[in-house]
Amino acid sequence: xxxxxxxxxxxxxxxxxxxxxxxxxxxxxxxxxxxxxxxxxxxxxxxxxxxxxxxxxxxxxxxxxxxxxxxxxxxxxxxxxxxxxxxxxxxxxxxxxxxxxxxxxxxxxxxxxxxxxxxxxxxxxxxxxxxxxxxxxxxxxxxxxxxxxxxxxxxxxxxxxxxxxxxxxxxxxxxxxxxxxxxxxxxxxxxxxxxxxxxxxxxxxxxxxxxxxxxxxxxxxxxxxxxxxxxxxxxxxxxxxxxxxxxxxxxxxxxxxxxxxxxxxxxxxxxxxxxxxxxxxxxxxxxxxxxxxxxxxxxxxxxxxxxxxxxxxxxxxxxxxxxxxxxxxxxxxxxxxxxxxxxxxxxxxxxxxxxxxxxxxxxxxxxxxxxxxxxxxxxxxxxxxxxxxxxxxxxxxxxxxxxxxxxxxxxxxxxxxxxxxxxxxxxxxxxxxxxxxxxxxxxxxxxxxxxxxxxxxxxxxxxxxxxxxxxxxxxxxxxxxxxxxxxxxxxxxxxxxxxxxxxxxxxxxxxxxxxxxxxxxxxxxxxxxxxxxxxxxxxxxxxxxxxxxxxxxxxxxxxxxxxxxxxxxxxxxxxxxxxxxxxxxxxxxxxxxxxxxxxxxxxxxxxxxxxxxxxxxxxxxxxxxxxx
Numbered sequence: 001x002x003x004x005x006x007x008x009x010x011x012x013x014x015x016x017x018x019x020x021x022x023x024x025x026x027x028x029x030x031x032x033x034x035x036x037x038x039x040x041x042x043x044x045x046x047x048x049x050x051x052x053x054x055x056x057x058x059x060x061x062x063x064x065x066x067x068x069x070x071x072x073x074x075x076x077x078x079x080x081x082x083x084x085x086x087x088x089x090x091x092x093x094x095x096x097x098x099x100x101x102x103x104x105x106x107x108x109x110x111x112x113x114x115x116x117x118x119x120x121x122x123x124x125x126x127x128x129x130x131x132x133x134x135x136x137x138x139x140x141x142x143x144x145x146x147x148x149x150x151x152x153x154x155x156x157x158x159x160x161x162x163x164x165x166x167x168x169x170x171x172x173x174x175x176x177x178x179x180x181x182x183x184x185x186x187x188x189x190x191x192x193x194x195x196x197x198x199x200x201x202x203x204x205x206x207x208x209x210x211x212x213x214x215x216x217x218x219x220x221x222x223x224x225x226x227x228x229x230x231x232x233x234x235x236x237x238x239x240x241x242x243x244x245x246x247x248x249x250x251x252x253x254x255x256x257x258x259x260x261x262x263x264x265x266x267x268x269x270x271x272x273x274x275x276x277x278x279x280x281x282x283x284x285x286x287x288x289x290x291x292x293x294x295x296x297x298x299x300x301x302x303x304x305x306x307x308x309x310x311x312x313x314x315x316x317x318x319x320x321x322x323x324x325x326x327x328x329x330x331x332x333x334x335x336x337x338x339x340x341x342x343x344x345x346x347x348x349x350x351x352x353x354x355x356x357x358x359x360x361x362x363x364x365x366x367x368x369x370x371x372x373x374x375x376x377x378x379x380x381x382x383x384x385x386x387x388x389x390x391x392x393x394x395x396x397x398x399x400x401x402x403x404x405x406x407x408x409x410x411x412x413x414x415x416x417x418x419x420x421x422x423x424x425x426x427x428x429x430x431x432x433x434x435x436x437x438x439x440x441x442x443x444x445x446x447x448x449x450x451x452x453x454x455x456x457x458x459x460x461x462x463x464x465x466x467x468x469x470x471x472x473x474x475x476x477x478x479x480x481x482x483x484x485x486x487x488x489x490x491x492x493x494x495x496x497x498x499x500x501x502x503x504x505x506x507x508x509x510x511x512x513x514x515x516x517x518x519x520x521x522x523x524x525x526x527x528x529x530x531x532x533x534x535x536x537x538x539x540x541x542x543x544x545x546x547x548x549x550x551x552x553x554x555x556x557x558x559x560x561x562x563x564x565x566x567x568x569x570x571x572x573x574x575x576x577x578x579x580x581x582x583x584x585x586x587x588x589x590x591x592x593x594x595x596x597x598x599x600x601x602x603x604x605x606x607x608x609x610x611x612x613x614x615x616x617x618x619x620x621x622x623x624x625x626x627x628x
Contacts, residue, residue: 027098027108028081033124033154034092043379044142047134048126048149050090056129056150057083060094067096068155069107070250071125073219077104080154092124096154107156123157126150127218229253233260257374258383275311275326282328287441292429294322294590295601312585317378321606322589327375329441365549366456369575370508375582381413383614415583415608416465420447426599444605448586454553456578456611457512457571465611468571468578468619469555475501475620482561483624486517486535486570488526490622491544494572497620505618508576512549514556516627517568546572560624568627573619583608 038045049055059065060083067078076099083094098108110118130148137143227247234243239260246256277285285305293302305323312324367373374381395401422443459467468474475497477490494511498504513521521536521543541548558567591602613619 024112027078027100027104028095029098029111030093030095031122031154032086032091032093033083033122033151034126036090038137038143040141040382041144044144045137046131047143047145049145049147050085050092052085052087054147054149055085055092056148057085057092058150060151060154065151066153067098068125068153070157071123071153071155073153075103077101077107077156083151092151094154111156119156121157123155124151125153125155127152226253230256233257254379254382275308275315277308277326277328282326285326285329287325287329288429290323290325291424291440291588291590291601291603294588295429295592316376316584318584320587322587322604324585325588326585365512365551365553366453366575366578367580369510369512369547369549370506371456371575371578371580373580373582376585377415377581377583380415381411381581381610381612383411383612411579411612411614413579413581413610413612416463416610418448418451418607418609419604420444420451420607421602421604422447423595424601424603426601429601440603444586444603448605448607450553452580452609452611453551456580457551457553458555458569459611465609466613467611468573468613469569469621469623471613471616471619473616474573475617477620477622479622479624479626480560483563483567483626485524485627486521486622486625487524488535490570490625491535494570494620494622495544495546498573498618501617503574503577503615503617506574506576509572509574510547510549511543511570511572512551512554513570513625514552514554514568515550516556517554517570517625518548518550520625520627555623556627558623563624563626566626566628567623568625569621569623570625571619571621574615577614577618579612579614581610581612 034048034050036047036050038047040046060080063079063081065080065083066073066076067080069075069077078096078098081095081097083092085092098104098111107119111120114120127150128146128148129150131144131146134143134145230243230246230251230253231240233253233256234240234246242259243256246259251259281304285308286302289302290305290309293299293305299306308326309320309323312326313319316324393402422440424440428439455464455467457467458469459465461467461470475494477493477497479485479487479490491511495504498509518536518541522534524535526533526535526537536543536548541550554569554571556568557565558569559565560567587606589604589606591604594602
């Protein structure tokens, strides 16, 4: 059970609803402002409970609740006169009255000018007092039912949060009749106008009092946080103008992060969620010192490392299983000799100033090919995508243009736990030389990097992410019934598969394959002739004008027909469509007991990450290349 709004989302939440009737003479409209329709939030699917006692109507029915424009508390155009819960349809309904000011008259004219009406969307601002976790839905998303919530204001908005067929303002009678009968509409309207605020409020069983000052303070704090985080992210990525524009549009940090991802060139990492350490502090940090302290459960000699871990946990909003390690600690370092003023403790020194993801990129072929990287994420990632576009066509004179509909989808990524384990000997633990730290760091780094690249290419999609070769919808080129040696037609066909789907949309196009196929490419003639021009005929890794990345994580154990377990893959695509997502910093857990008889220490590292593919059409693969 989750009882505090701040544990899920700071400030006021918003939902969309619909206008039912308009009364021009009295400047009033009757509307339904909420339902039990599930709405997607960063933490999962949210359902507002509308049973008796779940909705605190005290303030919204008091005659003091404002009617706003776009949730702007300075843009008041009316007042909520009354509200109630419809027990039959399980929706919340209200009657609102517009003021007589010039601004209120302008907005009311837009609301009544139609159909179709100029202003046709309603949104409610509300605070969550208590919510309960439900069973996951069919899409395996978390579901939360809000069992105690307080509506605070009603707004006319441009774009509603909930765009299902249950919402939408300004529907004509025929459209609205599918949701509510004329008789029910008339009864509802009369009830709302007749009921007194005190009577409506009495329906709710002893709801808590609303602290308006606290609500305003929380909302102001949430807005300050939103503005600050968007500006910081925009400044870090040299997109300050875009950040200012996002603030003006009212975008959330998650929505702006999605825009930044779309605009990022090549594989620029998106870094958030860690303390900003100075170069001197980065140099002072020691992974081995933290490991020894955790193994001995004595942090007196590693107070700085413990402080960094606690700060990462505070920023990320979750505790560590062991201790968090900052990104820079996984970067490459020089091995130096020297002594400090306190008695000869050797210290590692940053060589490249790299970060954890940067170090992974140097080992991952897919990153060097242009994969996009996000790190320091908090909630689940949902990036909207457009699946199909409208098509234009010429028409004869006086003929109507045919309607074109776009279809949309989303790319969802959730944190999946990747673990790696290594044992450190007693002697290595006792070493103060920085080379011991490099050995441990590189061992763990290699294991993490190898697995991330492996699943990005051929992840099965069960507990691990879905990789390129297992992604539904990618292009396919087949050689023969039982596989075959690579051909020039295969190489050009892979490119054609991507280009004919209009998916060659960036400069990060290229091939990846394994060392076996590379060797075969260099020994197969491009065409049957007396010359010696091979498929791979250059001293550098380039083919058909595109770079060729080589990694043995591209499978060589595939089966085609009677060729069992020896076929290889070759992949072509736009690698900027591949996203590597990381949540929080690496979480290091120390186990001094498993190898206690040998005096050794076991180190386990957990990394929450996922792989996403923006467009399946951006990739094409041949999975039956033989190399023998």
